[in-house]
Amino acid sequence: MTMIQALRSAMDVMLERDPDVVIFGQDVGYFGGVFRCTDGLQAKYGKQRVFDAPISEGGIVGVAVGMGAYGLRPVAEIQFADYFYPASDQIVSEAARLRYRSAGDFTAPLTIRMPCGGGIYGGQTHSQSPEALFTHVCGLRTVMPSNPYDAKGLLIAAIECDDPVIFLEPKRLYNGPFDGHHDRPSTPWSAHPLGLVPQGHYSLPLDQAAVFRPGADITVLTYGTMVWVAEAAARETGIDAEIIDLRCIWPLDLDTIIASVKKTGRCVVLHEATRTSGFGAELVALVQEHCFYHLEVPVERVSGWDTPYPHAQEWDYFPGPARVAAALQRAMEK
Incomplete structure (x- = not known):
């Protein structure tokens, strides 16, 4: 589906x-x-x-x-x-x-x-x-x-x-799978299958994140479309990133976040929304509070711009694989 x-x-x-x-x-x-x-x-x-x-x-x-x-x-x-x-x-x-x-x-x-x-x-x-x-x-x-x-x-x-x-x-x-390469509207959707979804009733916990991509080098905390952007960036850089799909932004699955960051010692926070006072700021604060002595480098943050939403520059406003890849590489090089 x-x-x-x-x-x-x-x-x-x-x-x-x-x-x-x-x-x-x-x-x-x-x-x-x-x-x-x-x-x-x-x-x-x-x-x-x-x-x-x-x-x-x-x-x-x-x-x-x-x-x-x-x-x-x-x-x-x-x-x-x-x-x-x-x-x-x-x-x-x-x-x-x-x-x-x-x-x-x-x-x-x-x-x-x-x-x-x-x-x-x-x-x-x-x-x-x-x-x-x-x-x-x-x-x-x-x-x-x-x-x-x-x-x-x-x-x-x-x-x-x-x-x-x-x-x-x-x-x-909404209308197809996303592989992170959809940086411009002219780029086609990827060819991999649509999501496999059971026909009947099932439910998922409203307070549980998912480990979208296991990894050992660095943790990426994100949700929504940016999950796929993070996956593309990790694939292209070859960095063994663990991508945590928050799914439920609040209440937050803090245990999964803490376990991942303590394991990797590095963290990138990613979202599409405006940077200042975006939810990424809360994530950075929580990681600092709970994982400070496990962090090898400061937490990186990738987001939209601090501007009114740009119409003509929409696809530059979005954090794309290149911007996320740069953040991953900065965190790995420090």
Whole structure:
């Protein structure tokens, strides 16, 4: 499956399995979503369970919070992650705090799906990577898969979770495998098979990272599209890098991170988002706190630029294999 097909399969499984699951958002019903993730689900399950919403992100998330408190399990789509800002009060002040404010009498078992990151020349309002903003909020879980198998298992787990889950979906991974060489839109996708994804129900833990690529020389901490960029850089340099795919950005699997960095003694942190106050800064701090006496060199950080999202320079803004390779080589040479 592609990631889109895997996500659709997850929602299909949960709609069939649990009558309390409902899916809604802008264009997700008859049209099947701007990226076709919900294509065919309204025809299969009806307009009562898969339906369109007005262009009101605050309204979409506010309704989802109410549905969750009532006992439903809503899956709300924000058409692009950039559009979540009008719903930020509902996400931060209502969804994230409902369990605490009600002393456990109410929960907010809602999943908010958001396509994130660049790759479609969407410019400033269709290409942001705001994951760090969500990790700052107590009560939210923040997830970003890097492959179809994880995407389905994590989305099922998110829908089944009693906490509100921010489910970020990298647009560059939607329609095919990514081998890290897709540095320009003219470069074709790689020819290796799509992700193998079971048809039925399965779930993955919402607090567990994956060792995407075992290695002994250096640890790369990353998630989403950048997992594949890191893999390409390691392959091209010949450096035996251990790539940790965080998958669940928060809660964070700190044990896997610590074990890897203590083993390798070197670390590169990589993400697509803006550098300053990006989630990489938190990762660097945690590595320093827990692995300081095991580090051979300072932690390297590779990220997007500290600028408003550039439209024409989109593919220069992304950390590509060359920038990651340079960071790996710097860390190995010190």
